Amino acid sequence: MLKTLRLSFALKNTYRVNSILYSLKQIPLLGRLFPAALYQVRGLKIFANILSVLWEVLSVFLFKCIYFLTLVCGLGLLYQNAPPQLSFLHILLFLTLIGSYMNTSLFDPTRDKYYAMILLRMNARSYTLVNYGYALLKTVIGFLPFTLLFGLNRGVPLWLCLLLPFCVAGTKLTVAAYSLWDYEKSGYVRNENKLQKFAWLLTGIFLALAYIPPALGFVLPLAVYAALWLVWIPAGLVSLRRVLTFRYYREINQELLAQMFAQMDTVKEAVKTANEKTISADTSITSQKKGFEFLNELFIKRHRKILWKSTIRIASICAFLVCGILLLMIFLPESKAEINQMVMTWLPYFAFIMYLINRGTGFTKALFMNCDHSLLTYSFYKQPGFVLRLFQIRLREITKINAVPALVIGVGLCLILYASGGADNPLNYVVLLVSILAMSVFFSIHYLTIYYLLQPYTAGTEMKSGTYRIIMILTYVACYAMMNLRLPILVFGAACIAFCVLYSITACVLVYRFAPKTFRLRT
Amino acid sequence: MQFVIEHLSKRFEQKEVLKDIDFTFQEGKIYGLLGRNGAGKTTLFNCLNRDLKADGGSFFLDEDGVRREVSAEDIGYVLSTPTVPEFLTGREFLKFFLDINEGSIQNLKPLDEYFDRMSIAPEDRDKLLKDYSHGMKNKMQMLINIIAQPKILLLDEPLTSLDVVVAEEMKQLLRSLKEGRVTIFSTHIMDLALDLCDEIVLLSHGELEVVEKSNLDSQEFKEKIIAALKEETYA
Numbered sequence: 001m002l003k004t005l006r007l008s009f010a011l012k013n014t015y016r017v018n019s020i021l022y023s024l025k026q027i028p029l030l031g032r033l034f035p036a037a038l039y040q041v042r043g044l045k046i047f048a049n050i051l052s053v054l055w056e057v058l059s060v061f062l063f064k065c066i067y068f069l070t071l072v073c074g075l076g077l078l079y080q081n082a083p084p085q086l087s088f089l090h091i092l093l094f095l096t097l098i099g100s101y102m103n104t105s106l107f108d109p110t111r112d113k114y115y116a117m118i119l120l121r122m123n124a125r126s127y128t129l130v131n132y133g134y135a136l137l138k139t140v141i142g143f144l145p146f147t148l149l150f151g152l153n154r155g156v157p158l159w160l161c162l163l164l165p166f167c168v169a170g171t172k173l174t175v176a177a178y179s180l181w182d183y184e185k186s187g188y189v190r191n192e193n194k195l196q197k198f199a200w201l202l203t204g205i206f207l208a209l210a211y212i213p214p215a216l217g218f219v220l221p222l223a224v225y226a227a228l229w230l231v232w233i234p235a236g237l238v239s240l241r242r243v244l245t246f247r248y249y250r251e252i253n254q255e256l257l258a259q260m261f262a263q264m265d266t267v268k269e270a271v272k273t274a275n276e277k278t279i280s281a282d283t284s285i286t287s288q289k290k291g292f293e294f295l296n297e298l299f300i301k302r303h304r305k306i307l308w309k310s311t312i313r314i315a316s317i318c319a320f321l322v323c324g325i326l327l328l329m330i331f332l333p334e335s336k337a338e339i340n341q342m343v344m345t346w347l348p349y350f351a352f353i354m355y356l357i358n359r360g361t362g363f364t365k366a367l368f369m370n371c372d373h374s375l376l377t378y379s380f381y382k383q384p385g386f387v388l389r390l391f392q393i394r395l396r397e398i399t400k401i402n403a404v405p406a407l408v409i410g411v412g413l414c415l416i417l418y419a420s421g422g423a424d425n426p427l428n429y430v431v432l433l434v435s436i437l438a439m440s441v442f443f444s445i446h447y448l449t450i451y452y453l454l455q456p457y458t459a460g461t462e463m464k465s466g467t468y469r470i471i472m473i474l475t476y477v478a479c480y481a482m483m484n485l486r487l488p489i490l491v492f493g494a495a496c497i498a499f500c501v502l503y504s505i506t507a508c509v510l511v512y513r514f515a516p517k518t519f520r521l522r523t
Numbered sequence: 524m525q526f527v528i529e530h531l532s533k534r535f536e537q538k539e540v541l542k543d544i545d546f547t548f549q550e551g552k553i554y555g556l557l558g559r560n561g562a563g564k565t566t567l568f569n570c571l572n573r574d575l576k577a578d579g580g581s582f583f584l585d586e587d588g589v590r591r592e593v594s595a596e597d598i599g600y601v602l603s604t605p606t607v608p609e610f611l612t613g614r615e616f617l618k619f620f621l622d623i624n625e626g627s628i629q630n631l632k633p634l635d636e637y638f639d640r641m642s643i644a645p646e647d648r649d650k651l652l653k654d655y656s657h658g659m660k661n662k663m664q665m666l667i668n669i670i671a672q673p674k675i676l677l678l679d680e681p682l683t684s685l686d687v688v689v690a691e692e693m694k695q696l697l698r699s700l701k702e703g704r705v706t707i708f709s710t711h712i713m714d715l716a717l718d719l720c721d722e723i724v725l726l727s728h729g730e731l732e733v734v735e736k737s738n739l740d741s742q743e744f745k746e747k748i749i750a751a752l753k754e755e756t757y758a
Contacts (some may be wrong), residue, residue, distance in 0.1 A: 276609055276653045279609060279610045279651065279653060281651065283649075287615075290622045291619065291622040291623045292623065294615075294618070294619055294622060295608075295611075295619050298610065298611060298615060299610060302610045303610070370608070370609050370610050371608050371610065373606065374606035374607050374608045374609070375608050377600065377602055377606045378600075378667060378668070379572065379595040379596060379597075379598045379599065379600060379673070380595065380596055380620070380623070380624060380671060382573075382595050383594075383595050383596065386623065520573075520574055521574060
């Protein structure tokens with residue numbers, strides 16, 4: 001038994017260490033410092049091993065701590081209608097019941113189980129039991145400090161606090177034993193990551209039971225809670241026998257893990273078919289144009305669903321919101337001053353909104369998955385003149401697509417500004433409209449440019465550029481930060497227009513200079 | 524015309540995949556490129572197709588003593604897994620290709636004639652390429668690559684996943700196309716290489732070398748190739 005435990009630890013640790021090393025290597029620039037024989041270097045291995053052990057220890061306590069801080073106590077703090085000790089026991093009880101079937105560890109198809117039992121053919125029964133025992137032990141040890149800390153703090157008796165972790169383990173054991181019995185009877189293998197409708201329904205009910213009654217001040221007496229909790233200890237002990245004597249661990253795991261790894265193989269396939277599904281099968285779509293315009297027109301028409309339809313939907317929602325605000329001002333004239341103030345200073349906020357509604361990433365992704373991914377393997381497609389010609393056409397298209405909601409928002413804001421009392425300087429209207437449009441053009445160019453300059457995908461449609469990812473994150477962070485900015489329209493608008501114009505020019509120059517070289521499939 | 528590679532080298536970190544390749548390919552011949560798994564066949568093709576930047580060396584076309592740079596349209600590269608733009612129909616893809624290469628393609632024919640030549644059935648020509656079978660995608664890819672009449676045709680394991688009938692058609696096609704160009708054909712299937720190719724070239728130790736057939740019968744020739752490939756040590 002100890003040997004099994006040691007082996008499964010060593011295995012889990014090995015691939016954890018390797019994943020840590022692998023991710024270190026993926027960091028741009030820093031990754032180059034690491035040698036190719038990274039996985040042989042002793043020092044690095046020791047370092048990763050320490051991280052791995054730390055993670056194991058941390059994972060015992062960290063998640064439990066967060067769980068108690070937020071779900072059990074955090075939300076419980078809001079409840080003034082019931083004694084804290086009772087609402088604590090109440091909420092924890094129902095959440096534990098949910099956890100008993102959502103977090104079993106026995107029916108969780110994980111990678112280490114696959115490696116150990118399927119690939120390395122370890123004895124399924126002893127592997128499962130040893131790891132299950134370890135998982136239960138982690139549950140008890142992980143829960144104990146927090147039931148003591150939070151429970152005592154809320155006035156739950158010490159003896160109950162000490163027993164609660166064992167009750168939690170008891171619920172898990174009982175559900176596990178029931179599921180094993182169910183397998184023997186019906187052959188059905190539970191998979192905690194693929195719950196049935198019934199389980200989701202039950203979760204909904206338990207959640208409602210956990211939070212609604214204490215909020216209304218309805219709780220049971222302490223003795224009843226104690227009984228409801230403690231009953232799980234004998235139940236767990238009885239179940240333990242069943243878990244230990246169950247004979248079909250190999251069969252259960254075989255089925256559980258086969259499901260999982262059939263899934264993993266098909267993930268790539270699924271991405272491909274998902275992308276192909278976005279292509280319209282409408283045979284009446286044709287084009288009378290020639291060359292690249294022909295290619296582009298067919299592309300846009302056959303991807304109408306993900307390009308134009310969604311942009312029109314966004315534009316309609318924006319129009320709807322604008323109408324709503326206009327109506328609000330008609331019915332509630334006293335809101336005008338505040339709205340006027342907002343429109344005059346909240347323009348930076350729209351940088352983030354424009355970021356959110358931009359179709360640039362969807363467009364470049366569709367471009368790659370359904371078009372460039374294949375055409376880039378043909379040498380004619382990579383001729384510099386053609387690359388740039390197509391860039392122009394695509395830039396025009398994505399700008400058009402993004403301009404529709406931008407126009408709606410820009411005009412809408414001008415209307416709102418006018419209706420809410422107007423601005424002293426009529427230039428405000430112009431700047432408002434132009435800066436919104438400039439932002440939309442900026443995002444269009446931005447995404448297309450980084451796509452052409454970094455082309456992050458491989459022929460296998462795998463994303464392989466760290467730089468691309470970092471730029472994406474930076475774009476998000478920058479736009480998000482803008483939300484906190486409060487500047488008058490004229491100041492921000494002028495700066496924004498200037499920036500967009502400058503950026504667009506720079507981007508186009510860069511594309512013209514480098515894209516013929518960078519717009520390739522990654523290898 | 525000759526296709527000359529001089530001092531081509533490529534390394535991935537410490538591993539030298541191509542080291543100082545010097546080779547001259549002659550017009551009108553099909554070269555069978557053989558090598559162990561991981562020997563660098565695809566790397567070589569990727570370097571020649573400029574998908575991958577070589578670390579050093581050059582390659583060029585030598586036409587009657589006049590050297591010129593290999594441009595993108597000189598190369599046709601057929602990948603083992605066929606890739607075609609899924610959102611176009613076969614006919615549209617062909618039309619697009621002919622449109623943009625109008626200037627450079629000699630004796631343009633009606634679209635259907637090209638399809639006939641590849642034996643792609645009339646009812647399939649107006650289907651979206653995403654609904655094509657593997658073999659049909661392969662034919663489509665081959666068609667696009669040969670219409671442009673590239674000087675150099677690189678084929679990476681092109682016949683392995685085709686059914687016997689299509690594979691035979693393709694072989695015939697490649698034979699009929701070999702005049703006026705250099706065809707380099709990478710494969711793991713020795714019999715295919717012996718059947719189709721005029722020369723057998725080995726990629727081993729990061730270098731290219733011809734296996735002389737001289738007066739060996741095919742069995743002896745096979746043994747010689749295997750023996751040469753076995754020498755490959757793990758660097």
